Amino acid sequence: MTEELDVLGIGNAIVDVITQADETVLHAQNIVKGGMMLIDEARAAHLYSVMGPATMVSGGSAANTLVGIASFGGKAGYIGKVKNDALGKHFAHDIKASQVEYFTKAAQDGPATACCYIFVTPDGERTMNTYLGASQNLCVDDIDETIVASAKVTYLEGYLWDPAEAKKAFRKAADIAHAKGRQVALTLSDSFCVDRYRDEFLELMKSDTLDLVFANESELYALYQTSDFATAIEALRQDVKLGIITKGEQGCVMVSSKGITAAPASKINSLVDTTGAGDLFAAGFLHGYTQGYELQACANFGALAAAHIIQKIGARPEVNLKELAEQNKAA
Amino acid sequence: MTEELDVLGIGNAIVDVITQADETVLHAQNIVKGGMMLIDEARAAHLYSVMGPATMVSGGSAANTLVGIASFGGKAGYIGKVKNDALGKHFAHDIKASQVEYFTKAAQDGPATACCYIFVTPDGERTMNTYLGASQNLCVDDIDETIVASAKVTYLEGYLWDPAEAKKAFRKAADIAHAKGRQVALTLSDSFCVDRYRDEFLELMKSDTLDLVFANESELYALYQTSDFATAIEALRQDVKLGIITKGEQGCVMVSSKGITAAPASKINSLVDTTGAGDLFAAGFLHGYTQGYELQACANFGALAAAHIIQKIGARPEVNLKELAEQNKAA
Numbered sequence: 001m002t003e004e005l006d007v008l009g010i011g012n013a014i015v016d017v018i019t020q021a022d023e024t025v026l027h028a029q030n031i032v033k034g035g036m037m038l039i040d041e042a043r044a045a046h047l048y049s050v051m052g053p054a055t056m057v058s059g060g061s062a063a064n065t066l067v068g069i070a071s072f073g074g075k076a077g078y079i080g081k082v083k084n085d086a087l088g089k090h091f092a093h094d095i096k097a098s099q100v101e102y103f104t105k106a107a108q109d110g111p112a113t114a115c116c117y118i119f120v121t122p123d124g125e126r127t128m129n130t131y132l133g134a135s136q137n138l139c140v141d142d143i144d145e146t147i148v149a150s151a152k153v154t155y156l157e158g159y160l161w162d163p164a165e166a167k168k169a170f171r172k173a174a175d176i177a178h179a180k181g182r183q184v185a186l187t188l189s190d191s192f193c194v195d196r197y198r199d200e201f202l203e204l205m206k207s208d209t210l211d212l213v214f215a216n217e218s219e220l221y222a223l224y225q226t227s228d229f230a231t232a233i234e235a236l237r238q239d240v241k242l243g244i245i246t247k248g249e250q251g252c253v254m255v256s257s258k259g260i261t262a263a264p265a266s267k268i269n270s271l272v273d274t275t276g277a278g279d280l281f282a283a284g285f286l287h288g289y290t291q292g293y294e295l296q297a298c299a300n301f302g303a304l305a306a307a308h309i310i311q312k313i314g315a316r317p318e319v320n321l322k323e324l325a326e327q328n329k330a331a
Numbered sequence: 332m333t334e335e336l337d338v339l340g341i342g343n344a345i346v347d348v349i350t351q352a353d354e355t356v357l358h359a360q361n362i363v364k365g366g367m368m369l370i371d372e373a374r375a376a377h378l379y380s381v382m383g384p385a386t387m388v389s390g391g392s393a394a395n396t397l398v399g400i401a402s403f404g405g406k407a408g409y410i411g412k413v414k415n416d417a418l419g420k421h422f423a424h425d426i427k428a429s430q431v432e433y434f435t436k437a438a439q440d441g442p443a444t445a446c447c448y449i450f451v452t453p454d455g456e457r458t459m460n461t462y463l464g465a466s467q468n469l470c471v472d473d474i475d476e477t478i479v480a481s482a483k484v485t486y487l488e489g490y491l492w493d494p495a496e497a498k499k500a501f502r503k504a505a506d507i508a509h510a511k512g513r514q515v516a517l518t519l520s521d522s523f524c525v526d527r528y529r530d531e532f533l534e535l536m537k538s539d540t541l542d543l544v545f546a547n548e549s550e551l552y553a554l555y556q557t558s559d560f561a562t563a564i565e566a567l568r569q570d571v572k573l574g575i576i577t578k579g580e581q582g583c584v585m586v587s588s589k590g591i592t593a594a595p596a597s598k599i600n601s602l603v604d605t606t607g608a609g610d611l612f613a614a615g616f617l618h619g620y621t622q623g624y625e626l627q628a629c630a631n632f633g634a635l636a637a638a639h640i641i642q643k644i645g646a647r648p649e650v651n652l653k654e655l656a657e658q659n660k661a662a
Contacts, residue, residue, distance in 0.1 A: 019428075020649065053398070053425040053647060056387040067384070086417035094384040097350075316384060318351065 005101070006074040006290040008151035010143075010173055011062025012135035012159050012166070013080030013104070014114040015087045018126075018275065018313060019052040021119040026127060031119065036128040036190045038162060039117075044131035047117045056087070057314040058094035059116055060135075061189060062157045064276050064315040068283025068305050070099040071321040074290060077101040077151065079142055079173075083134035088113035094316070104142050107134045124271035124310065136163030140172045148176040152290045153212070155282070158189030158219075161197045174209050185212035187282055194222035205239040212289075214282050216246045233260060244299075246281050251303065254295050263299030266307035266328075276315025280305040284321070304328055336432070337405040337621040339482035341474075341504055342393025343466035343490050343497070344411030344435070345445040346418045349457075349606065349644060350383040352450040357458060362450065367459040367521045369493060370448075375462035378448045387418070388645040389425035390447055391466075392520060393488045395607050395646040398429040399614025399636050402652040405621060408432040408482065410473055410504075414465035419444035429647070435473050438465045455602035455641065467494030471503045479507040483621045484543070486613070489520030489550075492528045505540050516543035518613055525553035536570040543620075545613050547577045564591060575630075577612050582634065585626050594630030597638035597659075607646025611636040615652070635659055 026033050029050060039047065063078055070076040078095055082088030084106040091113060095102045114135035119127045138160075148154055154177045160166045174184045186204065188194050194201060194215075201223060204210050213236070215223065224232045236243040237255040245253045251264040284301030293301070305321055312318055357364050360381060370378065394409055401407040409426055413419030415437040422444060426433045445466040450458045469491075479485055485508045491497045505515045517535065519525050525532060525546075532554060535541050544567070546554065555563045567574040568586040576584045582595040615636035619629030636652055643649055 048424065051428065053389065053428045054421075055645070056421065058384065090385075090387065093379060097382065097384045314386070 003075060003150070005077045005147070005151040007066060007069050007153045007155050007286050008077040008079065008148060009062035009066040009155045010079045010160065010170065011060050011157040012114055012130075012132060012163070013063060013082045013091055014060040014116045014130065014135060015091055016057050016059035016116045016118055016275070016314060017048070017051070017054045018057065018118045018120060018273070019054040021052060021121060023121055025050070026119060026121070031127055031129065033121065033127050034125055035192050036130055036159070037192070039129045039131050041111070041131060044115060044117065044129070047129055051117060051119070055313060056090070057316060058091045059315050061159060061187065061279050062155055063095055064279035065155060065283045065286070066100045067095065067098040067316055068280045068321060069287050071317045072284065072287040072301065072305070072325065073322040074287045077103060077147060079104050079138070079147070081107060081135050081138040081142065082113040083107045083110065085113055087115065088134065098316070103144060103147055104138070107137055110134060110137060118275055120273045120275065120313070124274050126273060126275040132163060136166060138163065138169050139165040140169050143169050143172045143176070145176050148173050149180040149182070151177070151182060153183045153185050153286060155185045155187070155286060157187055158193045158197070158201065161193065161200065183211040184209065185214065185286065186210050187214040187278065188219040188223065191218040191222040194219050198223060202239065210240060212242045212244065213240045214244050214246070214278070214285070216248075216278055220245050244285060246278060252281070252299050254299065261295060263296055263303065266303040268307045268311055270311060272311050273313045274310050276309040277306045279315055280309040280317065301325060334406060334481070336408045336478070336482040338397060338400050338484045338486050338617050339408040339410065339479060340393035340397040340486045341410045341491065341501065342391050342488040343445055343461075343463060343494070344394060344413045344422055345391040345447045345461065345466060346422055347388050347390035347447045347449050347606070347645060348379070348382070348385045349388065349449045349451060349604070350385040352383060352452060354452055356381070357450060357452070362458055362460065364452065364458050365456055366523050367461055367490070368523070370460045370462050372442070372462060374460070375446060375448065378460055382448060382450070386644060387421070388647060389422045390646050392490060392518065392610050393486060394426055395610035396486060396614045396617070397431045398426060398647055399611045399652060400618050401430040402648045403615065403618040403632065403636070403656065404653040405618045408434060408478060410435050410469070410478070412438060412466050412469040412473065413444040414438045414441065416444055418446065419465065425647070434475060434478055435469070438468055441465060441468060449606055451604045451606065451644070455605050457604060457606040463494060467497060469494065469500050470496040471500050474500050474503045474507070476507050479504050480511040480513070482508070482513060484514045484516050484617060486516045486518070486617060488518055489524045489528065489532065492524065492531065514542040515540065516545065516617065517541045518545040518609065519550040519554065522549040522553040525550050529554060533570065541571055543573045543575065544571045545575050545577070545609070545616070547579075547609055551576050575616060577609060583612070583630050585630065592626060594627055594634065597634040599638050599642055601642060603642050604644045605641050607640040608637045610646055611640040611648065632656060
């Protein structure tokens with residue numbers, strides 16, 4: 001590990017178990033559509049027993065983002081904890097095979113590798129039920145100073161705020177990065193997650209622990225407890241150097257001290273599964289950002305990657321995003 | 332288990348690990364494109380280490396067929412061996428969640444659940460490398476007389492001829508079925524498999540151990556060691572009551588003492604992954620056959636299911652085939 005990384009991601013290392021389901025299944029299981037709920041082992045076993053046939057693919061929000069960055073040709077690294085079990089080995093295989101440097105040792109005992117049970121409804125919306133398992137044992141010892149120091153941007157998940165030890169690892173990474181003049185980015189992850197940690201997220205922003213914040217509209221509204229976009233955007237502009245708000249098919253809005261600008265979404269043919277839309281938007285954006293592109297170009301990379309990912313099942317790209325970007329430029 | 336089954340499948344219970352790869356990967360690993368190769372544990376570990384990010388989905392030729400039959404609304408059962416490990420549990424989950432009755436106890440020790448490492452090239456062709464693992468421990472004790480007796484058709488994989496004990500289970504099942512006036516079907520599975528067991532397969536046919544035989548063109552040519560279709564078809568007609576030969580986009584040919592008839596393939600928009608094409612053709616055909624349809628209608632059900640499966644990754648249907656058939660009828 002001597003080379004510089006463009007982006008280092010730190011997050012919950014999760015394998016996704018994805019099924020197609022109609023809304024009656026969500027109702028019957030008391031699942032709130034569209035969000036991410038944390039579940040315990042017993043609930044995980046129950047949901048698995050009632051869910052339909054499922055595809056297993058590596059997931060994890062930040063991990064998806066770093067795989068996207070590597071697919072764009074960026075130098076990507078990842079820190080996140082699995083167990084040394086079949087799913088943990090598969091997670092490690094996939095992220096390494098995606099050309100992401102993976103730095104975290106697997107746990108030899110304790111809970112199983114994290115699983116996210118995802119129900120995709122006919123409208124393409126995904127609803128996630130996450131058993132954190134081994135991922136919550138990520139701790140400060142997993143944060144290597146040399147690695148964090150080598151990354152232009154360290155990218156963190158809001159979801160990391162759920163496991164207590166991971167939160168400490170998160171702060172350690174941010175401290176190292178800033179001590180080395182690097183930047184720190186956070187995705188707010190999920191509106192329920194924002195509800196759980198609103199004050200802490202605002203404190204991270206106001207204290208300049210974060211340089212970039214990614215959020216979608218509902219996360220932004222949850223953060224500022226408003227449903228007025230202009231109010232929320234202005235508050236965000238005061239609180240962070242660069243805020244990027246995704247708005248689905250309406251594209252995104254970027255706010256900084258220099259002003260507020262918008263960029264469009266990319267066209268799609270058919271919506272299949274929204275899993276990973278935000279993760280891959282962040283991938284494209286951060287790829288552009290670490291390559292020195294203007295904000296508009298960063299947003300365009302993000303839109304392109306997000307459009308690809310929602311036209312297939314699962315949150316890992318099936319094409320080379322660098323080639324896709326070149327084709328798009330040529331078109 | 333009191334109800335009658337339409338079809339009982341017996342096969343190697345396998346989880347597919349599917350990646351997209353270009354042909355240079357196949358060359359570099361000395362893999363013969365388009366076929367199914369048996370590999371040992373060391374080779375499996377090696378191929379996994381060099382393969383790209385992969386999707387894990389339940390597979391197994393006969394298992395795919397039975398899931399297809401259940402999706403058409405047929406009463407389906409399956410016998411095949413997994414280990415009591417994470418992949419084995421996932422296989423069992425998926426087949427049960429697909430409304431297929433699954434009768435086989437998982438092995439508590441011995442080799443891991445079988446995996447098939449599948450490389451899908453840009454032309455949509457799939458190349459399979461199978462580690463048989465726990466599946467090869469299927470034995471005569473796994474064949475319950477009551478279950479076989481309850482099935483209108485018992486459907487067997489040629490692949491079952493690879494593990495020695497499974498071969499005995501195969502013969503036991505065929506004997507029970509015929510003693511109860513039921514029918515027995517075999518898919519020849521793969522031309523390399525036919526090369527390995529040509530004489531035995533011909534003996535099964537000539538001795539009326541089999542009532543129906545499914546094959547594609549290359550399997551048929553391998554069986555009769557000819558490359559002349561008319562010659563092969565006439566030989567098949569002498570050897571089995573009903574032979575069904577699939578010819579890819581050219582549809583299929585059905586041969587029996589009554590004569591030779593052809594049926595067309597269904598139209599597709601784009602070829603993604605041919606994995607499961609033969610399995611799902613057999614599903615549609617056997618569904619029609621056990622519901623008393625004429626041969627042409629059976630072939631149409633088969634063509635419809637095959638067309639669906641090759642337009643997606645993996646060999647398990649993502650739509651309800653009964654509804655698809657009804658839409659197709661209405662169209």
